Amino acid sequence: MNKAILQGAVEVPYVRRSPDSTTAWLGQAFEALLAQEGLSADRIDGLGVASFTLKPDRCVDLSWRLGLQLSWFMDDANGGVSGINLLQHAVAAIECGLARNIVLLAGDSFQPADFQDLVANYNRTTQTLLRPLRIANPNSLFALLTQRHMAQHGLERSDYGQLVRAQRRHASRNPQALYRGDMTLDDYLSAPLVADPLGIFDCVPVVSGANALLIRHVDELRPGQPGVRVKAMQTCHNVDQQEGDGLSTGLARIQGRLFDQAGLRPHDIDLISVYDDYPVMSLVQLQDLGFVTGSMQHFLRETVAEDRLAINTSGGQLSAGQAGTAGGMHGLVEVVRQLTGRCGTRSQPNARTAIVSGYGMVEYRYGMCANAVILETTP
Known part of the structure; x- marks a missing residue:
């Protein structure tokens, strides 16, 4: 490459x-x-x-x-x-x-009407198994997954708010983010519930x-x-993912090959962009890729709350919005702009390496595929 x-x-x-x-x-x-x-x-x-x-x-x-x-x-x-x-x-x-x-x-x-048609007819499984149950929308599915994630890691709703608020802080410096206003923890916790425990700020806004x-x-x-070179790319189609508990993606399977191919390790990465349709999926991907060290509680309450990692520096989809399949390119665009010095006053200083992940195609239970790429600036 x-x-x-x-x-x-x-x-x-x-x-x-x-x-x-x-x-x-x-x-x-x-x-x-x-x-x-x-x-x-x-x-x-x-x-x-x-x-x-x-x-x-x-x-x-x-x-x-x-x-x-x-x-x-x-x-x-x-x-x-x-x-x-x-x-x-x-x-x-x-x-x-x-x-x-x-x-x-x-x-x-x-x-x-376009969005309703998309979620009701996303694929054949959605049509035949979910739509008749009247839960043919991702909010319901990922609310259940978030409940499981909370129980496994001993988390509170406020812990997910740390990630959402961290991304909003990034968005406040991104003039292209759709939602840039300040968000306090009280704002996050008092927002209307969409599907317990997901509040409105946990659900990616459709744009x-x-x-x-x-x-x-x-x-x-x-x-x-200026340019950016691909150091490594890996894709995993999760054939057996539907039988798991949803708390891991195909990224866990390809993570070792990805970093070996790049000749790097997680601590060598300056910028992280994970697909963030829901906070729980951001956290699952961050863990699969090796960025969560110690407990998930510690990661959220200290590492994320104190902005020790540059995660979703555009504000992510949770603040910038999800324009359908553009969501799968949003993180790529952000890190290429960051690595080529085109983000103005919000540029991450001295950033030379980045990782971008993708997660998509929700089937009856969970996403069917995941991929990731490691990028670096050209000499």
């Missing part, structure tokens, strides 16, 4: 409600990325798209609307793993000589928006241009 360089990253500011189509959002992200990097569309020969609501169109339809001539293209609608999944294939395409300048796009525009990444062959960059 020495030829592929992540050069640019863009997030079109999310909005709570939007009359614009998914095609329009993805087009905005594409144009903003090219404008930022000073490229013309005729230089782009690869396109990857992740979206739930672009249907019935696909990547090839969008490429025609954007006026692109492609030698590589790919669709992905695997939710929270889609961003890293697309990146994995894009890097392979560049390494194999199939393309030299690839843009990855992810995004969705939701009307209320509309789009993200974009540019991956280039190293020879396409001008000398001195």
Whole structure:
């Protein structure tokens, strides 16, 4: 993975409600990325798209609307793993000589009916097993998982609030985060319950928006241009995950290979971005990846509460919002911007390495797949 360089990253500011189509959002992200990097569309020969609501169109339809001539293209609608999944294939395409300048796009525009249709018909299992029980929404499933997690680790609701509030502190310095206002522990605890023990601040807000990444062959960059290199990537499809208790993901299985491939260990990582649709899943992933040392209580009440780790420095989806499949690219965009010095006054000083994880495709019980990538700045 020495030829592929992540050069640019863009997030079109999310909005709570939007009359614009998914095609329009993805087009905005594409144009903003090219404008930022000073490229013309005729230089782009690869396109990857992740979206739930672009249907019935696909990547090839969008490429025609954007006026692109492609030698590589790919669709992905695997939710929270889609961003890293697309990146994995894009890097392979560049390494194999199939393309030299690839843009990855992810995004969705939701009307209320669109989101209800998505959660009720997420996949065949949801249709046949969950919808008849009238619990075909992730809040109910992850409320039960949070109860189990609380019991296993001896946690209180306030402990989850430490993570939510830490991310809101990051969001307060991110002008693109949708929710940036100060949040006290009382604010968190007194918020309306959605599904006990989940309050409104524990549930990722559904928004509309789009993200974009540019991956280039190293020879396409001008000398001195900032870039980010992939050190390691691993994916795990959790065939047996549905039989477990949900308190571990496929990241636990691939964690050793991931860090061995990168030649690093968790203490070498400067920035951490984990997929955060619910606080419990952030904590499960952080533990699977080796960042929780000691008890979970200690980790939340000291490490997280005192901002000893740079976790989800954009504010994460819990503060920035989840624009459908853009949530699977949100963390990638954030760390690429951080590592290339494009976060202004909220930049993490001297950050050179980062890890991003994805978790997605909820089946009858839990997420079906997980992936992670370790990135570093180029010399």
